Amino acid sequence: MMHGFENKLVTENVMWTKQNTVSLIECAVRCGQQDLALSCGYNPSTLECVAYSARFTDPSAVAYVDNSEYRMYSLNPVMITIPAVPPLGFCTTSNDCLAANSTCMQGVCECNITHVFSYAAGGCVQGCSEYSTTFTTFAGHVIWGHDDGAMYVATEEECRAFCAIEKSIVCKTVQYNNELSTCHLSSFGWVDVAPSYRALRIKYNLHVRHCNF
Template identity: 65%
Template sequence: MRAIEVLCVALLCSSVISVNLNCGKWNVKMMHGFENKRVTEHVMWVEENTESLLECAARCGQHDLAVTCGYNPNTLECVAYSAMFTDPSTVAYVDNSKYRMYSLNPVPSVPPLGICNTSNDCPVADTECIEEECVCIISQVFSYAAGGCVQGCSQYSNTFTKFAGRVIYKHDDLFLTTATEDECRAACVTETRIVCKTMQYSSVSSACVLSSFGWMDVNVSYRGTHNNFDIHLRHCDF
């Protein structure tokens, strides 16, 4: 979850036309060129009766996979998007008077298990260094409650650890075609037909595979490697 500080909230409430604030964990900025345009692509959710831009930004900011937020002060509609938009001519939208789009840009922060150059820099048990970040090894999952690595979760968070080139075979529950890796993660988090524990994404084909099986839930014969897919293991929530 992204923290929302009281000072940031007060400032955000006062600025509806132009917002560009560092708010603890994220930076909110109005997207010029999208005035009165409600984008209809890559929508994660829509909430009615959102009383203010403050409340809308706060709700969007609490979802780690939301990167764009839309708000209309007349209709009180708040919309979260899983993609960033730069040019209205390249996306589908409808005319919507007073509607504004805002980008949610994460401010860099220290990863929960620390930063690293090598795995020797990671002090927590069962961790390794991947792309200068300490992460749980693939047989474990990160738990916010435990502050470390565990096997199995009672409930799942909105965040993942990516293992490039690793896959689970023959345990696909849902197969989707998404434009981006972020959209695939969002699909896993919001899926209700299964408890999505892992997602596998191919940047080559934009294929997105959701599974109710974790790495250690399947027989070792179904764990392997693939040149075009990466597996993302979903973290445990509090």
């Protein structure tokens, strides 16, 4: 979120305005589909979504109107590209994965569910001071009773994107119900909850967010 622009609807460099946008993630996805969009704005009460062709840093330098609950968001110009070679390497069995606390999943070495991949460490750690926009998916896993929010979204990609832009919590994991298309955001990881709240359920996928340090 762009701090300083709370409750301010910028009226400069507007590309388009869409009404009846039911969620912030839908607004972000719509804005992200525009190559020239650098910022977007959203009001959860009026369901108004606005795309901008500029990035704003100082509200005193632009024209705006007061708009209760309106928030501005900068679209990240730096896109994380999935490398041709996975960070922890390819594998046939877990014996091929040399990083501590890693395992072989579908031919790729990944951190096991009790750890998180760190780009800076180049390996698997526990706990992040800052989180990335990438995830490891654990099919058939779910954490019960620790949701911070839930919504209907069309795809798992949208579910992960919502976690990455959520500011009201530190979103560590998301769970997607493939049967109901429900997305569950959580500030808890697998090791943060008691074993009684962890389960294996085929209709759920658990996405664990990577560290960004």
